[in-house]
């Protein structure tokens with residue numbers, strides 16, 4: 062079995078078709094007539110742009126506007142006056158068009174590749190694609206055409222360029238395996254839009270797969286099986302059929318409200334890490350965002366993002382979501398989330414140490430600038446603030462005091478913001494769950510972070526394999542923490558959500574309905590599945606399941622029981 066990154070879910074089974082790019086080798090020559098060479102370059106650019114426009118048109122018709130935009134972006138790259146100016150200068154200096162183009166494109170590729178954020182790094186792939194396309198036009202080599210492959214082909218390429226992906230005939234391609242690429246690369250985005258299972262960054266693809274081999278491409282698990290035995294083949298045909306059937310079934314839940322079988326309405330929102338993910342939440346039919354993990358804005362940079370940079374990011378997410386809720390969690394660093402430039406001291410016990418709200422309440426300049434950015438963004442949508450890792454009411458009070466001070470400042474400066482912006486907290490420590498009654502009196506809402514709550518309740522590090530057997534949200538202790546938190550929120554009349562992984566766990570659904578959770582916040586691809594799961598339960602049925610589960614003494618018993626009733 063080969064391993065890679067699953068970038069487009071589903072299972073493809075078919076015959077391997079290895080796509081070898083034509084060689085783009087040439088012998089560099091010294092140019093004596095730069096004007097003529099520049100004209101040759103311009104002609105090649107023209108032909109590349111015409112070809113790209115045609116591909117964009119085909120994509121617009123077959124897939125959509127946004128995907129066509131990816132191709133049109135390639136035209137903007139090659140028409141960039143700085144890029145063409147620099148190529149022109151090298152040709153004036155005596156280099157041939159091919160060498161000049163390569164040198165300038167390589168410069169951009171190395172700058173973009175070194176960037177801290179994934180999206181900028183993906184621009185490197187786009188420039189590489191442009192370089193190949195124009196080089197091909199200069200050398201008079203026709204493009205690899207994968208629009209006409211036999212039915213049930215599994216395409217195997219070293220790098221799937223967006224232009225190749227754009228030429229794919231969805232009817233005939235059962236899967237894509239590429240040697241490079243990641244979830245955010247444009248070709249991965251195209252594979253997802255085309256709904257073709259795809260695995261990228263498979264190191265040994267070209268060495269291990271021969272043309273004509275039967276191949277299973279599992280885009281959900283990120284694995285590739287070459288020449289499967291009979292049993293494997295049967296197993297994966299069943300998996301593929303299940304996937305297709307379930308997907309079609311889940312589509313029935315798109316655009317519908319999230320309601321239980323007896324009509325109770327729930328809020329089903331998403332967890333995001335970047336402002337653009339808000340669009341993914343909407344695409345996946347999420348009803349808003351229940352957790353924006355802002356630390357990713359900090360991790361993607363080499364210095365603290367400024368108030369303006371953060372404001373732009375929060376505002377962008379708020380505008381994408383329009384009036385849908387957006388809960389922005391303040392910086393949650395430390396533990397397993399490191400930000401090297403903040404210079405956090407090495408600690409013996411980082412999960413118990415100087416992190417999250419504790420750090421922010423000490424370095425208030427940094428905290429204030431984040432809070433200002435969030436509060437200013439509240440003028441553009443339905444924004445709330447959430448503090449992580451609360452363990453005592455003083456932390457909540459100190460955070461809220463800063464919020465009030467900033468609101469005063471903004472009022473004085475006549476800067477717009479939402480006067481009623483809500484301030485809530487994460488319940489992710491045992492301490493917070495135990496004093497949930499106290500915290501609920503001073504908090505506008507709760508969101509239960511089961512990832513940490515499980516670790517802190519069980520005193521076990523989720524990354525440590527030796528104690529992994531203890532790490533389960535179904536431990537009676539953790540379930541009691543969750544139940545108590547929800548009951549304390551209800552007693553004070555504040556809404557309570559869950560944004561840890563457990564929110565999407567089907568075993569948890571009856572318990573959460575019974576306990577009275579109001580909001581589920583999950584990864585975007587889980588939205589429709591969870592909406593379906595919730596629709597299967599009445600309160601009466603959920604209460605019966607919860608009563609039985611809570612009467613059991615071990616997580617194994619609870620798991621076995623819940624598995625038998627879902």
Ligand code: PEP
Pocket residue numbers: 352354393489509510511512513514560561562
């Ligand atoms: C959690 O702890 O459950 C949570 C949602 O926060 P994070 O996973 O970001 O620590």
Ligand code: MG
Pocket residue numbers: 489510512513
């Ligand atoms: Mg957490």
